[in-house]
Amino acid sequence: MKKLIICEKPSLAQNIATALNIKNRKDGYLEDDKYIVSWAFGHLYELKDIKDYPGYENFKWQDLNDPFIPKFEYKVKDDPGVKKQIKVLKELMKKDIESIINCGDADREGQLIIDNIINNCGYKGKVERLWLPEQTSETIREQIKNTEDNINFFHLNQEGMARTLMDWLLGVNLTVYLSNKTGVTLRVGRVLIPILKFIYDREIEIRNFIPKKYYVIENESVIKLTCKEKYNLKEETKNKIEKLNQNKAVIKSINEKDLKKQAKKLFSLSTLQSELSKKYKIPFKISLDVIQKLYEDGFLTYPRTNTEYLADNEKIKIKSVINAIKSNGNYKDIDFKDSKSIFDSSKIESHSAITPTIKIPALNSLKDIEKKVYETVLNRFLANFCNEDCIISEREMIINVGEEIFSLKGKTVKKEGFLKYESEEFNDRLPNLSVGDKFDIEFKTIEKETQKPKRITESNLSKYLKNPLKKFKDEDIDKENEDDSEEYEQILSGIEIGTEATRTGIIENAKKYGYISQEKSNYKLEPLGEKVIETLDKLRINLYAEKTVEFSKILKEVYNGDKNIKDVINLTENELNKIFRNNTTIEKIERNTREIYGVCPKCGGEIYAGEKNYYCNQYKNGCNFSLFKKIKIYGQKEVEITDSKVKMLLEGKSILISKVPSKTGKEYDAYFKLEIGDKYNNLIFDKFKDTKKK
Known part of the structure; x- marks a missing residue:
């Protein structure tokens, strides 16, 4: 009989098939005489909305007077590709298979994704777990021989489930509650609120600053x-x-x-992102995507880790990595070093620090940004194992x-x-x-x-979320604590806001909702974000750092087996009941509480920022002005239109764009201005940066 391996993503399935030399491709899976390898696309199932539950088919937000606490059920995502893949997986599970191997990413979310597929498809047989700290062929072949019973990861599943249910309860109920109170849609959540509060506090500090x-x-x-x-x-x-x-x-x-x-400690995800932001000005969103790709290509170990240490049982593996690196370059001063500053299992929850693997890329085969990220990790690794004082x-x-x-x-x-x-x-x-x-x-x-406080940067925010109860000065962001035992004791007990895997996405949501904006690495509070915090304060809703840390510690107790999902739901329900019992009446928020970026060049209306574009507030009256936040120059060079740039363009000014490709293949720096078209708007060449250039 064969084993069915279900991977979180198609790319991982392909890596496993390559490592195991499985070449027979079918519709939605690959197989040989031992294994069937299939895949998900991340979450195939999602929690039902309020309207999906019996009796709530015609539900309107205004109808919600008490917290909605359902007996949670899942539904298949409304996507043709997802529905097709679910059908494939169900058919594969009906075959005479020996077992299913859960091969979600090596974290709580990956565990939950595949467990949900197995459970919702009704499979009742044996389930194993393939845990991959990296995606090299060697590691895949080694780990497939050492799969564990999936039940050993029960508490990881339960923590992931508890986190999901808590976030649904808080996110859905508070969003509806605040939206009803204010008259505008205010999307909030357990992690988003303290992020917004942190940026808000600094913004108010800047606004009230009086130089002395x-x-x-x-x-x-x-x-x-x-x-x-x-x-x-x-x-x-x-x-x-x-x-x-x-x-x-x-x-x-x-x-x-x-x-x-x-040498500085090895990288966690947040410290790596901070280093890339500081050194190369790479935004966290972009660096996360690149780091993830290098992991999926097998060049880096699992990236979504909150530690800067390696496990004690990884010493043999690290020796192999060192040998692989030395065989690919002139690194005579690099040797294995058995140091407590590198190897310390007591400071690891589930994943070790990010390091290179034995799969060494040809650097000229990587894109420029991939090369920068990989070399940053490689150089930190080399620094730690350099044998010269x-x-x-x-x-x-x-x-x-x-x-x-x-x-x-x-x-x-x-x-x-x-x-x-x-x-x-x-x-x-x-x-x-x-x-x-x-x-x-x-x-x-x-x-x-006296100098005005600086705006919150990506690195400031990242360090705060990792240790929200510690008071950092801006200049302390890059400093390392020699004795970090207390800090790691707090991290392992749950004193974090969000996780390394989710923070970047939640920050992006805050930008998408119009609560904050970002200029280079600095965050700025937007009027709507200010209204969110003011509304929470008026309603005496405190879901700021201390309260969110309480929730995080409860979730960690689920992971440790000291609490269960029912405890988490009861705690969340009690918190929501306190909020909903508050009968405070507040003024409605004006719907145009948004930053205006300029005057519409077509109709004279106000230009607002959407998720992917800048648009005119007179669109309902027929104005079609829109400018995408990402534009390709000559179909090649992608340019990000920031808030400051769109303001300049709307004022008729030109913006500088570097490294624009020419027809001959060379690059040049030039100024571009806004061109208004009947349907579409674009950037057109204005002048070279070097006025002598022809």
Whole structure:
């Protein structure tokens, strides 16, 4: 008898078929004498809507006076391709098969997707689980020999199910409740609300910011020396300056010491996305897609992980990866290293840090963005297994001016070590002075001004969601905590908002709903998003960080077997009942509480942002102005039209586009302007960036 392998995606099914040398392709599956390999397209089943339940066929949102808590049922997605594939899978399950192998992605969602298919198709036989930390042929062949009983993943399934049901209950009920209260559609959810609140708080902080002048005392003669104190009044600095300037500066001591610098930890998904955002300005949405593709191509390990460590039982595998890398390049300084800073199973929930696999790509075969992502992971891996110490020489110069003591530090690279793979800049601008040297000083009062807070960036938001109860400063985003045991203890107990797998998609939803916008890596609160938070506050609905963390911890208890799905539903129902019992009346929201991006060049209406385009608010009156957010120049170069760019275009200005392909294959930088057509609008060439260019 054969085994039926059901994969989460067609690409994974093809990888498994290739690894097992299964070539006989049928309609919706492949097979040989041992295996049948079929697939889903992600979720084939979805939870029923309110209208799908008996008695609610004519349901309207205004009818919902109490929380809707159904006996949950699933339905097949309303998609022809999905319905066809479900039929294929049902027919395959009727065959005389030995067992079904669940080959969803190696996470709770993947577990749930295939379990739902098996259960809803009515299969009652044996089920195994194929867990793939990577999609190389070698790993697939090895893991197919070591499948486990699917029952061993029951708690993972239950956590995934509990999360799904909780999010449905909160998302559906609160969306209807808030929409009824305000008169406009406000889509909200367990993870979206704290994301929006975090951005809202910073926006209000920026809006209420009033710059304040302050004064410091500085010397610019020979070397810059700055006193630590800050003064509110200029007059307060006078006596201090007079006292300091009666002296000469004296070099009291110069100390030099060598420090052994450690490589940064391996990547979790969020730290990898943050690195790519900082280094290459790649948005999280795009980097996630590229990272996922490199995983599906077998070049990277499973990416949706929240840890920066490897499991202790992976040491043999990592040795193989190191050997594969060394055989593909000149890496004589790379060797296996059994270090607690790399291998620590106590800091892993289910998936290890992201690393390369033994399948090494030809870099010239990768697209530019794929190459950047892969090399970023590879270089971090090489840095961790570099066998040469990285030595940084640190000099500290102590300078006395009367009783005032100044400490100046400078760093230089004494021994490169891992920095050849992940370079850093070190500045040593200390003056060429010796102990006992003296020099004249001239301290002055310098007027300064407090700086406005910066907008929330992708990296800020990512770090906050991973540890929402910790207070981060913006400058701490890239800092690593040497002793992160407490942080990982919190992560493993559920103190996170969302998961590595879902956060990016939920942030994209917040943008789609018009709650926030994004300019480069910065998030901006939009008027409708502000109204959401104001409405929640007026109705005294607190689903912000602390409350969401409570929910997350409950879900983790389901995973640990300490709670069950019924507990989660009861908890959620109680929370919803408290909200629905609130009879507070609030003003309706004006429907045009949206940012206006400019004047319509066709009818003079207002231009709003949709999910995929900018459009005129007079579309119901016949205006067809629309400009897609992604436009292809000459059918080749895809350009993203950001909020700032559309404003410029609507004002009649040109926008700069880099690396536009020419007919000869070369690239050039040029300005393009908006061309208004009868039906379609586009960008047309205006002028070269280099005006001398012909």
